[in-house]
Amino acid sequence: MQIFFDGVQALSQNWVLVVGATLVLSLNFLFSLKAKQEISFKITLALFFLASLLLRLAYLRDIYLPPYFDSVEHLRIINALLDGWKSHTLLDSTSNVTPTYYHLGYHLLASLLTLTLGAKTPNMMLVFGQVVLTFIPIPVFLLIWQKTKDLPSALFAALLAGFGWYMPAFAVNWGKYPALLGIFFFEILLLSFQQDKKRNSFTKILIFLGILIATIIHTRVLILILIAYTSWIFAKEIKDFSVDKKNSIIRILLFSIFIYLLSIQEDPLLKLALEPYLNNTSLLILILSPFALKKYPRETYFILFFILFLLVTLFIPTAWALPQFPDQTLLDRPFVEIILFFPLALLGGFGLAGLVRTLQDLSRPYAQMQDKSRTTRNTLFFIFVLLFSFFTLKNYDFYPSACCDFVGYDDTLAFDWLDKNLPQDTQILIAGNQLNVVPNTTSSSLVASDAGIWITPLTGRKSIMLSHHLDFPSQEIFEELCKKEIDYIYLDNTSQSFKYSQLDKKPEWYKQTLILPSTSIYQLQSCSYEK
Amino acid sequence: MKKIFFLILVSLLLLSACSSAPAPQKESSPTPLPSLPYCNEDDTDICLEGFGQESEEQTIILLKANNQNCRDIYLLVDEDNTFTCLQTEEFPINIYCSGLLFQNEEEIFIEVYSNLNEKLIAQGEFTIQYGAYHAPPNLQAPTSYPNYPNYPN
Structure with missing residues (x-):
C-alpha cells in the first residue's frame, strides 16, 4: 500500500x-x-x-x-x-x-x-x-x-x-x-x-x-x-x-x-x-x-x-x-x-x-x-x-535503480554550494566510464558515471571528464590535471565515481573543500600555473 | 446546506492539518515543541539529513523541509552559535546551514527558528558524525530487487 x-x-x-x-x-x-x-x-x-x-x-x-x-x-x-x-x-x-x-x-x-x-x-x-x-x-x-x-x-x-x-x-x-x-x-x-x-x-x-x-x-x-x-x-x-x-x-x-x-x-x-x-x-x-x-x-x-x-x-x-x-x-x-x-x-x-x-x-x-x-x-x-x-x-521494483540514479540529496547541496561559492571560470574534474554497447568492437566512448555530469547544466561551470580509474597519487596524473587547468574534483560515493582513498593519499595536492556525507569537492593545490 | 456544512468541516480539518506543524507556541501552552527528527525516521515537516564541513573551517548542518513553512529558517546551536541557512535554488526543500566548526562525535543541541517570525520550529540533540548518517537505515527502501547490471554491462 x-x-x-x-x-x-x-x-x-x-x-x-x-x-x-x-x-x-x-x-x-x-x-x-x-x-x-x-x-x-x-x-x-x-x-x-x-x-x-x-x-x-x-x-x-x-x-x-x-x-x-x-x-x-x-x-x-x-x-x-x-x-x-x-x-x-x-x-x-x-x-x-x-x-x-x-x-x-x-x-x-x-x-x-x-x-x-x-x-x-x-x-x-x-x-x-x-x-x-x-x-x-x-x-x-x-x-x-x-x-x-x-x-x-x-x-x-x-x-x-x-x-x-x-x-x-x-x-x-x-x-x-x-x-x-x-x-x-x-x-x-x-x-x-x-x-x-x-x-x-x-x-x-x-x-x-x-x-x-x-x-x-x-x-x-x-x-x-x-x-x-x-x-x-x-x-x-x-x-x-x-x-x-x-x-x-x-x-x-x-x-x-x-x-x-x-x-x-x-x-x-x-x-x-x-x-x-x-x-x-x-x-x-x-x-x-x-x-x-x-x-x-x-x-x-x-x-x-x-x-x-x-x-x-x-x-x-x-x-x-x-x-x-x-x-x-x-x-x-x-x-x-x-x-x-x-x-x-x-x-x-x-x-x-x-x-x-x-x-x-x-x-x-x-x-x-x-x-x-x-x-x-x-x-x-x-x-x-x-x-x-x-x-x-x-516482486516488482517501482523505484529508481541505484545503478543509474546519479543525483542524491548531497549532490543537490553540492551543486548549490558550488554555484554560490566558486568563480564562473572554474574547471571541475568529473568521473566517467568507458561505454561499449556494440559487441566485437574495440572502440568505446567515455560517458559520465556520477552526478558530476549535472554540474555544467545546473551551474554553468565547465566540467572535464576523465576515467574514474584515474590514479590520483601518481605524479604524472597530477601534472596532467594541472596542465588541463583543473581547479576542483567532484566525487560522490557511487561505485563509478573517483575514489576518496586515492585523493586522501596526497593531501598536499588535493585539499578537501566541501565534505558532505556522500559527496565531496576537492581543490587541486600546488599547481605551478597561475590563472 | 448539507454541502456547505461538509465544505466548512473539510476546510477546517485541512486548515488544522496545515497549521499543526509550525504552530506558534503560546507561553501557557503545555504542548511540547516538535522535535527535529532524522529524515529517514520522519520527513513530514523538517528533518536532519546529516552533517558536513566546509574547508575544515565551518560545520554544515543538512536539513530537508517538506513543509513549505519551514524553509526560511536559521539555527541556534548550543544556544549561542547562529547558523545561517540557504535553500538550494533548484530544490528548495533541501537546506544547508553553515556556522562554527564543531568536532566529530561532539554532541550539539540544535534549535530551528523561522526567519519570518523568530518562532522556534523544532529542536533536538545530536552527535556530529561527519560523512555518515547517524540514524538507522530506511526500512521502507526496497531491498529485494535484483542487482541489475549497470548500463550497458
Whole structure:
C-alpha cells in the first residue's frame, strides 16, 4: 500500500504535468479506439490505467533529476528548443542543437509540454517518462481485445506488457525516454493498422503521418515498422498453406529463433538483451503459446516472425548504408532488450485466449452446461489474472535503480554550494566510464558515471571528464590535471565515481573543500600555473 | 446546506492539518515543541539529513523541509552559535546551514527558528558524525530487487 501512497503523493505534487501528458498521449487513441464498447471493458481499462499510473508515479518519490547521462543531453536539447519556442527562432534552435539527428520528435514534444504547462524541464522529463510507461500496455490490451474479445486475456496481456518483466520500465533508469515514446507510437500505429481493414485515403494519410512522427521520435521505430509489416505479410501468406507446409514453417521458425537465441547467449554483451526475460513469466508464456498457435495461428506466426527479425537485426551492420556509424547494427542491444516485452506480451494474451477457446470447444458437446461453465470459466480466468498480477507486482521494483540514479540529496547541496561559492571560470574534474554497447568492437566512448555530469547544466561551470580509474597519487596524473587547468574534483560515493582513498593519499595536492556525507569537492593545490 | 456544512468541516480539518506543524507556541501552552527528527525516521515537516564541513573551517548542518513553512529558517546551536541557512535554488526543500566548526562525535543541541517570525520550529540533540548518517537505515527502501547490471554491462 505504501507504493500507492507514494504514487498519490507524486500525483498531488505534479498533477498539472500528469494531466497534461495524459491528455497529449490520449489523443493518439482518437483514431484507433471505437467509442462503443462494453461497460466491463471500459471499467477494466480505466481501473488498469489508474492503478498503473499511481504505481508508475511512485518512481518520482525520491528522485531529483532524470537518471543517467543520456538525460543530461535530452535536457540540453529540450532547453534549447524551449528558448527557440520563446524567442520564435525554433528552426534556428533545431538546427543548432541537433547537428546530428538526436530524437528530435521527443525533444520537440517535451519542450512544447514544458512550455505550455509552465514546468521545469527535468520535472517534465521525469513525469512524462512515467506517463508514457503507463500508456505502453494500453495498445497491447486493445490489440488482444480487438482480436479475441476476451477481457481476462486482454488484461493479462496488458499486465505482461506493463509488469511482466523489468523491461520496458527499467529503460527510464537509462534515460531512454525517446525510445519508450517511440515504442508507444509504434504500438498505436499497429493498432490503427489492424483496426482499419478498409482503408480510405484519409486513413492512409493518417498512417503515413503516424509513421513519419514515430520515426522522428526515434529513428529505430522505422525498423520496427518494417519488421512488423514484413512479419504480417509472411503470416498472411502462411495462412493459406497446407498443414504439412505450415508445420515445416513453424519448425524452421522455432529452430531459427533458437539458433539466434543461442548466438546471443554466447556474446557477453548481447546476452544482456535476454536477461530481463529469463524468468517464470516467460515460462508461463511458453506453456500458453501452443494454445495461441492453435486458435490464433496468423497472429502467432506474426509474433514469431517479429521475434526472429528482432533478434536478426542485432547481427546486421549498418556500415554499408551509414558509414558514419561503422559499429552500429540495425537495432542495438538496449533497444531490442526494451522492445522484446511487446511480442511476448501479445503471445501471452493470445495464449490465454487460446486456452479459453480450447476449453470452450471441450465443453461444447454438453450444450446445457454452456452458460454455467462460461461464467465459471470467466471467474476462474479473472482469478488467475489477479493472482498473476499479485505475485508479479509483489516482486516488482517501482523505484529508481541505484545503478543509474546519479543525483542524491548531497549532490543537490553540492551543486548549490558550488554555484554560490566558486568563480564562473572554474574547471571541475568529473568521473566517467568507458561505454561499449556494440559487441566485437574495440572502440568505446567515455560517458559520465556520477552526478558530476549535472554540474555544467545546473551551474554553468565547465566540467572535464576523465576515467574514474584515474590514479590520483601518481605524479604524472597530477601534472596532467594541472596542465588541463583543473581547479576542483567532484566525487560522490557511487561505485563509478573517483575514489576518496586515492585523493586522501596526497593531501598536499588535493585539499578537501566541501565534505558532505556522500559527496565531496576537492581543490587541486600546488599547481605551478597561475590563472 | 448539507454541502456547505461538509465544505466548512473539510476546510477546517485541512486548515488544522496545515497549521499543526509550525504552530506558534503560546507561553501557557503545555504542548511540547516538535522535535527535529532524522529524515529517514520522519520527513513530514523538517528533518536532519546529516552533517558536513566546509574547508575544515565551518560545520554544515543538512536539513530537508517538506513543509513549505519551514524553509526560511536559521539555527541556534548550543544556544549561542547562529547558523545561517540557504535553500538550494533548484530544490528548495533541501537546506544547508553553515556556522562554527564543531568536532566529530561532539554532541550539539540544535534549535530551528523561522526567519519570518523568530518562532522556534523544532529542536533536538545530536552527535556530529561527519560523512555518515547517524540514524538507522530506511526500512521502507526496497531491498529485494535484483542487482541489475549497470548500463550497458
